[in-house]
Amino acid sequence: MKKIIFLILITLFLSACALTVKTNPTSSSGGDGGVFISADRGATWQQKIFVSQTQQKTVTIGNVDVAFFYFHPINQNTVYMSTLSNGLWKTDDLGETWVQTSFKSGNVTGFDIDPKNPDIMFVGYQNTVQKSIDAGKTWEVIYTNQPGNTINQVGIDSYNDQNIFAATSGGVLLKSEDQGTTWRILKQFPNKNLKRLIILKIDSHIMFLITQDGILRSNDNGVTWSDTMTQALNKVTALPINDFIFTDRNPSIMYVASNNGIVKSKDGGSSWVVVPTVIPAGTVPIQSIAINVYDENEIYFTAGSTFYKSQDDGTTWQTLKNVSSSRLFKVIAADPKKAGTLFLGTLLVKKNMTNFSENYQTEFEKVLEHLKTDLQTIRTGRASPAIIEPLIVDAYGTPTPLIQLASISSPEPTQLFIQPWDANLLKSIEKAIQTSNLGIMPVIQGAGMRLNFPSLTEERRKELIKLMHEKLEKAKIAVRAVRENIQKSIKQSESAGEISEDQKTLELKNLQTKVEEMNVQIEKIGQQKETDLTTI
Secondary structure, rough: OOHHHHHHHHHHHHHHHHHHEEEEEOOOOHHOOOOEOOOOOOOOOOOOOEEEOOOOOEOOOOOOEEEEEOOOOOOOOOOOEEEEEEOOOOOOOOOOEEOOOOOOOOOEEEEEEOOOOOOEEEEEEEEEEEOOOOOOOOOOOEEOOOOOOOEEEEEEOOOOOOOEEEEOOOEEEEEEEEOOOOEEEEOOOOOOOEEEEEEOOOOOOOOOEEEOOEEEEEEOOOOOOOOOOHHHHHHOOOOOOOEEOOOOOOOOOOEEEOOOEEEEEOOOOOOOEEEEEOOOHHHHHHHEEOOOOOOOOOOEEEEEOOOEOOOOOHHHHHHHOOOOOEEEEEEEEOOOOOOOOOEEEEEEOOOOOOHHHOHHHHHHHHHHHHHHHHHOOOOOOOOOOHHOOOOOEEEOOOOEEHHHHHHEEEOOOEEEEEEOHHHHHHHHEEEEEEEEOOOOOOEEEOOOEEOOOOOHHHHHHHHHHHHHHHHHHHHHHHHHHHHHHHHHHHHHHHHHOOHHHHHHHHHHHHHHHHHHHHHHHHHHHHHHHHHHHHOO
């Protein structure tokens, strides 16, 4: 009996161990995306996606697409995270556990907390501004915009928290002077999407609006705006903007990340200079950039699925592929209260292509069609109009294909007759035939021209077969050129995080298979043409 009880206890113990391992909240089964956190300035990263666990399953946020992070102004361990389609999340233990807020779906586009009274919060959600006075437990809609016009950003005046601002996708900047009870239009920007609103904390008179084509700046709390920053950014080709960052300690130093690279300003945006990185300009978009607020010489950025770090103000860069995710690194944020702590958010890019070579099928087909047309110009033992149709004729100073100038018929197997629509072009047509490699002397008959094709000599057949093989080789070179373009596209997509490394390998393999198939088709076309040439 004791042995039986002992065996039962051992079995239960092993079962419990197996259950713990199976439900590891940071396992790959939870998705390789979501949130990654570094506590040592990006040297190492840990995926922080745990939500809850039961005996049946582990719930994680490993598959969410991150829009932005927001650090609580008072509580050091509290961070909010907005997602593109899974609502707003919150952690009170610096990422160890995430809890979904009342916004359980969609994209919370704007979020701000009153630093004087952190129980008061505002969000921009779809076409509404909503307010909470109990730290997010309940929410009230305090403004509804026109349908289709999103509230992209909300912001609180740090000096006068009665002033609340809201930027919309329809180009309207709204202001409330009573914490959201009433609203008015502060400024309208026709044809602009006000993507972000940033209010300087140390001087709320200074505000920035990020639009689809630049940065607008106000020095009078949003009353008037200037586009001088946009004009300066245009000079260094830094538009459109993917990210814009500065520190509250030294807001005159700014960085802008774009598809073309990174630029920096030391005078509050009046002038900008390019910051050299290890990425050639315009190859891989710079998604996000962050500054260590405790050491402004240390800056970070993400591009594709790679994290980059500089400790000398961008003079040299470290390329760190130390984040275990194949997804696009969409957001990088430096914790303003914990030196060296970084948050990284990912995005799964669903590229609309199952096979790159299929997308270039038209280019491959063009190569084959051009080859077939080109081979028709090589005569065989039988006269065919296709032999002379593409000949270029000087028609009143304009190079024109013969087929556009005359009708061509084959009255006999070894004879062609050309009937120009304008008899004045006979001499030009005759010259074009004489200077071609057909080896035929045209005979003018009235308003037309007759071509007699003699039987091919053995020597001539060999010359034409050699010419045919030259055309086949040109077609293979054209196929290789198409392949190089596709290879470049595949590698750029992998660098930008649009496809994984495994998918890149698969696509390159599929591409090579397609190229081999094309070469087989070229050889078959050549074999058929050679048969025609050798047939007497």
